Amino acid sequence: MTLLSTIKTPAKRFPRLAVTALAIGLMTGTALVAPPAATTAHAASPASLPSFADLVEKVAPAVVTITAAHKVTTPQVPQELQEMMRHFGLPDEALPGGRGGNGRPRIESALGSGFVIDPSGYIVTNRHVIEGADEVKVHFQDQTDDVPAKIVGQDERSDLALLKVETKKPLQALAFGDSDKMRPGDWVVAVGNPFGLGGTVTAGIVSARGRDIDAANLNDFLQIDASINKGNSGGPTFNANGEVIGINTAIFSPTGGSVGIGFAIPSNVAKPVIEKLKTTGHVQRGYLGVTLQAVTPEIADSLGLKEPKGAIINAVSPKSPAEKGGLKQGDVVQSINGKAIDNQRDLARNVAGMDPGKSVDLGVLRAGKPITVSVKLGEAPSADKDGNPAATSPDGKGDNTSVAGLKLGKLDDRTRERLGLDEGTQGVVIVDPGKDDLGLRPGDIIASVNNEAVKAPADVTSQVEKAKKDGRKSVLLLVRRGDQQMFLPLPVTPKG
Structure with missing residues (x-):
């Protein structure tokens, strides 16, 4: 919540007061500059620093x-x-x-x-x-x-x-680069109109990729430290070759001004959207009807995967294209039409970039076996921002079982009523999650372990012991929390 309250879109109106405050800040800053020290440590040679003058020109x-x-x-x-x-x-x-x-x-x-x-x-x-x-x-x-x-x-x-715009002569146009090739530490240059000053150039590096800042419905921003401010919105960020690899959109700031944390829409996300706007004036997106989660190293280990790649399906929406096509909860999607999937963002971006009605072949790992599932994509509905209620903690009374650092209880009628669960809900309730870093909470319901349904603490114990015999470091829990479902890894041997 705090992050959202400090995300500023660097585009809109700027009052005269903002310009005045900026000028005051500049003058005050000059009074705070300390005299040069007697010795300087490893000062960079001007000749070793890049010049972007030719690129900007x-x-x-x-x-x-x-x-x-x-x-x-x-x-x-x-x-x-x-x-x-x-x-x-x-x-x-x-x-x-x-x-x-x-x-x-x-x-x-x-x-x-x-x-x-x-x-x-x-x-x-x-x-x-x-x-x-x-x-x-x-x-x-x-x-x-x-x-x-x-x-x-x-x-x-x-x-x-x-x-x-209507033009009598061809305009100079920019080319898009491949944002997927940008790595943290790569140089970038931003050009735009901060505070209405006109063509302003700043330079920096890619700080991170795949940032989710809860702005609009994007979860795949490039984070850059090139200074961008109000008025830069919609402007380009370039790679060292002068290709557009990002569209400046937002900043994270406690003050409303740049503190070196800016966010740009990657060019590979923007290009298909722009092409659809150009041809039809609007955007239709492909839709599977699943909720996805990243395959972490711990989840990969619990599933016996060699590397943490792909997207694991948390839930399948009723009557969705995914359900009609045969996708199931716990499936790990590893490819789409033969193209490998790195993570859940990669899958979501590929699906959204396809037209509704198109059939796709998904390479899926189910119960340790690779299969192919064909799905006819639907049209993505409007974004749903509804929240999910947190579960009430059980009282911890009654017979509890300790498994891999967790204290578990039976999900009886009394507990279902206390937690507001349907009569038919099956699983095992977490009374005490032990370690805070596991992501588990009191009142969470374990529905399955390693894709095997559990109805009693003994079922969880059995799956944990089996994983130990197989040499696994963790098991994969399907956890229900209110209206949410998620997969979380549980180390079979709790840390000290």
Whole structure:
């Protein structure tokens, strides 16, 4: 929750106060600079640092400033209030709606960035830059006047939008690079319009990949430390070859300004969305109807896998394409149409990038055996943000069994009632999870161990002992918590 409250979309309106505060910060900073020390340790030679001047000179003309105008109607001010305000010497401009306070509309503008992807005039930006705009204009570096732009399409789920400007001559366009090839530590360059200053260049590195910041419905951001601020939204991040590998979208900041933690939509996520916006104006996504989880090293060990790759299915939605195709809870999806799947994000991205109605062949590991499951994809529904209630803790009374560091109890009618479970719910209740780092909680229900259903603590004990004999370090628990289901590894020998 804290993270969401400090995620700032670096695009929207910036009041004059923000510019003033920034200027004050700069002046104060100069007074805090300490004199150089007598000795410096391993100072980098200027000759050893890269210069991005040639890259910027090549790509900057294709980076644009986006202005989105919104008409805002202010409320009608009663005549009596107008007269009272004038009596106290307040000017008409202080009234809501300006002179006369007659509730007339006023224009507010939002600023962002974008970039040309096609010489014919197609421009990419973030959806939140132009959302609800009555008029959109684009400013090119080599032109004096702004150019009107048409919104071709926008996609809420990815926070991307595609614009089109009319042009008499071909525009310089940028090319997308392969974001999957970017590694933490690789150089990146961001170009955009922070705080309305126009073409501004910053450089940094890829800090991390696959970040999930709970913004919109994306869970695969590139994290970069190149400085991006309000107004950079929709602008490009380049690799060292001058190819677009990310679209700047959000920052993590306790202050609203850059602290070196920025997030960009990877180009490989953006490209199929942009192509669909270009051809149809909207995006339809393939849909399986499953919830997925990463295969961790511990889960891989419990399943006898050589490496932690693939996506494990937590749950299959009723009447979904996955259920109709024969996918089951506990299946590990390892490939799609012959292409290996690295993790759950990889599978979700591949499925979402396909058209509804398309049939796919999934390589699945089920009960230790590889099989192929064919599924006809449906159309992805709107994102569901509903939360799930936490289970109430059992009272711990009665006969309990200790297994691999857990204290387990029988799931009898009394416990089902206390935990708000259906009469038919089967499994074993966790009374005390022991170690906090296992991810288990009191009141969790163990439904299966290594994909074998359990109804009593003795069933869990049996599976743990079997795993020990097989030389496994852990077993795989299917855990139910409220309306959620998840797989969690349990070490067969508890740590001290």
